[in-house]
Amino acid sequence: MRTAEPSSKGVDPARLERIAGWMDRYVSERKFAGSSILIARDGAEIFFNSTGLRSVEQGLPFQRDTIVRLYSMTKPVTSVAVMMLAELGLFHLDAPVSDFIPAFNDMQALIPKAVRIDQTEPAPAPTLHQLLTHTSGLSYPFNPGVLPAAMDDADLLFRPDQGQLESLVGQVAALPLAFQPGTRWEYSVSIDILGRVVEIVAGQSLAQFFQSQIFDPLGIRDTAFRVPEGTGDRFASLYTPLAGDAMALNAAKGGDDTLRLVDKAGSSPFEQATLYSGGGGLVGTLDDYMRFAEMLRRKGAFRGERLLSPKTVEFMMRNHLPGDIASMGPQSFAEQPMVGTGFGLGGSVVLDPGRVHVPGSVGDFSWGGMASTFFWIDPVLDLSVVFLTQLSPSSSYPCRSELKALVHGALVE
Template structure:
């Protein structure tokens, strides 16, 4: 970690490791804000971006357990704008070359097989999303309206036939709102964050934590999210979101795919809930069987076998996808030390977590550098942890 800071790859970072529910390692180094010299500490608040996705998935699965919704339901049953779904024809060269198709199911949205995409992926759909700025960013307004805008575009492929990292779980966040009758931030607070004691996790930086909110940096010369045009800049730690001016201070969009900020101890509580089968400190969110179901591979093979062309937060070979995160199927094929069944995901600002069912580990790593593909920090971290284990 210190090497990454010394070489100006990361501004600062923190790492928390628990084994069998007991904390076994914590370290923090570097700065959360280079301009002020503020240290990156245990209580630093960061943008967790796509590590929001597992939280949204848990939210939906709680509704599934209550019998209020089922995973094979078409999303059009909740968001009518998806009713007349269309898909790009094979070999399409323009966004208007489409044909009718079935709307994606909730399960397909959860597993990134629904035919949606992200603006930073390659392809016609991604280009159209980029032109319309459909990123579900914190200052982009109404969730319902943006879901309708996504629904107005064609799908990249027929649902269930491919894997492409997407805004599907943002759409799931809107489904949670509709089924529960609560705004997503309220549902999270009432049903997940408060029961787990995650008091400093929210869509907006908590008022009492603003002086601990980290700055966001990028090594790119342009937009930190423009992966299709990524160009290295002169400054490897160029400021792109100052903590005192960030849109996360007054969030308008409730992004279930990437909108939460929080602390490392808060996110460890969420990980421990999953590791323990849906319960933490006497508060049960899900049954052990539901959590086990989420942590299974829900694809016909690994991600690579489904022909993705998209960016992803994890390796694709030897890795499947469950509900809310990736699942290691064969560590050798990932080329990263790990255990069969490792359940993990990361965020665009290079944050990362994994839960190892074989070694009984929960690991959370925080930093603030976008994009997360800038350096191989995640495989290096897994190798270091495995190398430190001798029993």
């Protein structure tokens, strides 16, 4: 990506520097160990900054090529993979997932106000579209409710060291849905299920499909389902301010240490991954993810390589819900605002910045990860932003809304 002076792109350089000060403050207050950011406008890099440490214990700096756990920022990549196969006419989005994974035949859903996992009624198999939009009836173990509790008991979190994707998908299919498909929005493992659909339709592992069909064409070199060989010294440690499990949000309790180490290079499951989680399994770098984000902003193409048609990307970045997320009764953990925000295929879509209470444009497309990572694309302002850090959970601090305010505060044209 070429670089440009911020002022040539309608951005005030002095106001951009406020972002560096904000990042430094998060480090000095021991909220984040370290972080990095890359901002591009009109396809040109206008701002990069990194600060703090990727390993507090070893005193290693957080740098531009630091490798992080992307967690749910994997979901947009998997959604792109699904749409690449859809463009080939290999399926349509209203196809039931049972067409590809027979274990989803004869589904059950919990009855309204169920208090036990066996209080169910018949339900149709979720469609691919319902999986893409988190209206499938699936859930996550860290959400509140009967199904999440059962998933938690079975440890259905799709961690990189949990065997093979096919096995966990089968275990998910054996449980009832939290609600009838299409009736509510709930953040879920649905994109992991779609990762398995990609494997079945493409006849190769999700890792192989990502590498050959997405990463290689975009020039993405340090992003994968396991820390690439020879790059372990660049792999950041993961921290949490919680006293217990950094993912156990139902029982989250603050601890005495705001940067408690929970995963590090040399002993991380991401270094020996066997399960390719389309919902949260990727590790990667700042520049790699910017290439992916820019491909979406440029409507499917980057470096002369086209992954999707402009019409398909426009379709993905539209709101696919009847209204905003909040209107669909979500009971799940929220990484993003739900009021004034819709959901497309792979990310959220701003419907009304005023109702979101965060500066932005109608049509902003974004998503983040559990380790407080975040990206967004503003098609109105030709803006792409990628922010990386490593603190779980992402609900610990309002860093995403603060960052959007800082970036918009630097735009003068």
